[in-house]
Amino acid sequence: MSEWKTSACILCECNCGIEVQLGGEDGREIVRIRGDKAHPASRGYLCQKASGLNYYQNGKDRLTSPLRRKSDGSFEAIDWDTAIREVSERLLSLRDKEGGERIFYYGGGGQGNHLPGAYASGLRRVLGMQYRSNALAQEKTGEFWVNGMMFGAHVKGDFEHCEVAIFLGKNPWHSHGLPRARAWLRDFSKDPDRTLIVIDPVVSETAEFADIHLRVKPGTDAWLLAAMVGMLVQQGRYRADWLAGHSTGLEPVLAAFADVPVQQYCDIAGVPLSQVQRAVDVISGAGSVAMAEDLGIQMNRHSTLVSYLEKLLWVLCGQFGNPGGQYVPASLQNIAGSGRSSRRSPVAGAPIISGLVPCNVIADEILCDHPDRYRAMVIEAANPVHSLPDSRRFAQALRSLDTVVVIDVAMTETARLADYVLPAATQYEKWEATFFNFEFPDNYFHLRKPLFDAPGYALPEAEIHARLVEAMGAMPEQLVMELNAALADGGREAYRERFMRALAQEPGLVDLAPVILYRTLGPSLPEGAAAAATLWPVALGFAMREPESLRRAGFDGEPMVRGEALFDAIVAQHSGLVFARDEYADSWARLGNEQKIRLDIPELLDELQVLAAGAAELTSAEYPFVLMAGERRDYSANTIYRDGDWRRKDPEGALRISPQDADRLGIASGDRARVTTRVGSALARVAVTPRMQAGHISLPNGYGLDNEDGSRSGVALNELTSLGDCDRFAGTPHHKIVPARVEVVA
Ligand SMILES: Nc1nc2c(c(=O)[nH]1)N[C@H]1C(S)=C(S)[C@@H](COP(=O)(O)OP(=O)(O)OC[C@H]3O[C@@H](n4cnc5c(=O)[nH]c(N)nc54)[C@H](O)[C@@H]3O)O[C@H]1N2
Ligand SMILES: Nc1nc2c(c(=O)[nH]1)N[C@H]1C(S)=C(S)[C@@H](COP(=O)(O)OP(=O)(O)OC[C@H]3O[C@@H](n4cnc5c(=O)[nH]c(N)nc54)[C@H](O)[C@@H]3O)O[C@H]1N2
Ligand code: SF4
Ligand SMILES: [Mo]
Secondary structure, three states: OOOOEEEEOOOOOOOOEEEEEEEOHHHOEEEEEEEOOOOOOOOOOOOHHHHHHHHHHOOOOEOOOOEEEOOOOOEEEOOHHHHHHHHHHHHHHHHHHHOHHHEEEEEOOOOOOOHHHHHHHHHHHHHOOOEEEOHHHHOOHHHHHHHHHHOOOOOEEOOOOOOEEEEEOOOHHHHOOOOOHHHHHHHHHHOOOOEEEEEOOOOOHHHHOOOEEEOOOOOOHHHHHHHHHHHHHHOOOOOHHHHHHHEEOHHHHHHHHOOOOHHHHHHHHOOOHHHHHHHHHHHHHOOOEEEEEOHHHHOOOOHHHHHHHHHHHHHOOOOEOOOOOEEOOOOOOOOOOOOOOOEEOOOOOOEEEOOEOOHHHHOOOOOOOOOOOOOEEEEEOOOHHHHOOOHHHHHHHHHHOOEEEEEEOEOOOOHHHOOEEEEEOOOOOOOEOOOOOOOOOEEEEOOEOOOOOOOOOOEOHHHHHHHHHHHOOOOOHHHHHHHHHHHHHHHHHHHHHHHHHHHHHOHHHHHOHHHHHHHHOHHHOHHHOHHHOOHHHHHHHHHHHOHHHHHHOOOOOOHHHHHHHHHHHHHHOOOOEEEEEOOOHHHHHOOOOOOOEEOOOHHHHHHHHHHHHOOOOOOOOOOOEEEEEEEOOOOOEOEOOOOHHHOOOOOOOOEEEOHHHHHHHOOOOOOEEEEEEOOOEEEEEEEEOOOOOOOEEEEEOOOOOEOOOOOEOOOOHHHOOOOOOEOOOOOOEOHHHEEEEEEEEO
């Protein structure tokens, strides 16, 4: 057995630090895993999902060669030189014929890997690709837009220090999203001075810890939240003094909520007025309130409006920039973008928020005869055929494209439809990191050192992108030579000087910088950490933007010296490090709107009027159930583990249904049932549970992957979901409220 090596779990945004022992054949297996106590955020914590990481590292669908589709539809193995040459030629000729903006980029990173997206910027630049998207544009873009309007920044709740914690459509027991979530929930709920409020139709594991569980009817959060904000306004519970000094636009908000029919809206939401009032009393009377929303409302009716109401609830109570309230994290690299929506997608005219085309329009922007339709796609570290709504239509869209290139570690549902499949090294075979760094007052970053050498057939994305850019003749070879000479003769300082001068002369080089850095600075980095090169300007940029936070984290000297020291520490420290130590006032300094919160968003205050008409029925005689298409459970982890054997329970991902409905249908746990929606139908194993309310059923996320023999375990959810059901503002799908029917199968 080998010594313990450090890395991180790649299954959710927490990226808990792990220590592993390697063994098995040739020492290429992860045989033991424990929490890394030296990791600054997780401090030894792990959830049960991490124990299966060898199912990822040695996954059964692992790609072992670049592949090219033959005319009969099957794949043939090709060597890397051929793959790089042909992919480059095809994409270049498409660019020349149709324009680079007809080539779409999807993905760039998942729960554990954000370096591919960074390295892809060169390819996108060379080809002139204008449109891109990823999973954030089917969950978070509505919230990004609201954050952009109100704060001009990305905002998070300070759960570590809050007196009252509120989870809206979020089940951290399973999904995490805050460090050490289970330990946190246990500790928090034991503390008599702290109150947990959960808004969820399901008695989720998190709701079981709640002091107040507002068990809303599925899809009615807009009414519930409007009633809560209405109570604050109508009862004069908002903090007028604080708001006068820290915000603009209060008057229109007060006017909009003055007449909200609180009792009627609580009725619509199915929550007793007295219970809602109690929650509002607790929130408005608390010293500090932290709140987080997630898919329960983000993949639901009126999602952008609900994101806005969620933020109004705590802003009106003055819960920003204070210990235990909300904060703006220090950011090395901002994955949430600006939240601004300045462009529209080329065919559907859908708003592009934070640079991302809404996922729900991509298939339609391919399957049409519009001259601006996309003709090709590069898909990296994502499995959109499985993860985007209406899988069949998305698959049809991919088949109709001129060229599809997939970069992945595994033969996924998406890769099976590609023209070229390029095998990436796994996240344990290369240097990798995420920019899910959202903590406060201390914020953390973890560059992981590989546990294994990459097998000959697989390359890190940094190498793939550098080779593509070179094959396209777009690597500035003269500059590369000069940079290498500067580094050899004058070290990092001379290198920096030459690099900065190049950027000043040609700002467009910024997108090529990652591959240039990889080829120049990269080989000089210790322990073979070439792929860390793209973090160098990230560290320098951070030192310029946030010198004080960096200094408090222990990095002294001139900003450039601090930036270099931060970069060196990132490369050297294998359990993660603190890169920012903030003070609460820093949140104010990071606000976009002159250190003021903007309260009024006219579009959404208008949208509030829509609620007055009441809640349209989601169900009908034909589809009497509301299906939650994508619940996080013990054994769901997106599609990162492809081998169903990792699941110690719930192997098929049971269809959860309430005892009342089960009685009515004459169905029991273990029975098989057919679930049918307007789009498709699937068989599932039933589990009867009082967690579900009558009329509400649930299937888990991440199941139903196709095995090579055509078999599958569990439901591929997006064969049941539709592209049309989505938010009016952000285009995010309504996966939490899919109308469905359930039939017993003999
Ligand atoms: N185990 C596990 N953890 C994961 C993942 C995974 O696949 N498996 N995926 C990761 C990813 S990518 C993400 S984005 C996060 C998502 O994390 P979450 O959003 O926390 O996960 P979900 O289970 O999809 O939904 C959260 C809650 O919304 C509730 N809900 C359903 N309908 C409604 C409604 O109408 N109103 C309200 N208020 N609530 C509703 C559900 O009952 C559920 O408890 O999880 C991450 N963590
Ligand atoms: N109906 C429904 N649909 C949903 C959801 C839902 O709740 N309901 N949840 C949605 C959410 S929140 C999300 S985040 C998405 C997630 O869906 P996607 O963004 O499509 O991503 P994942 O399922 O996380 O799959 C990650 C992919 O990256 C590959 N991969 C792993 N490591 C590497 C690597 O090092 N390099 C490369 N190049 N590839 C790698 C994996 O093999 C896999 O194909 O699904 C969404 N889809
Ligand atoms: S919370 Fe669980 S799934 Fe998420 S990173 Fe930590 S161990 Fe992995
Ligand atoms: Mo997600």
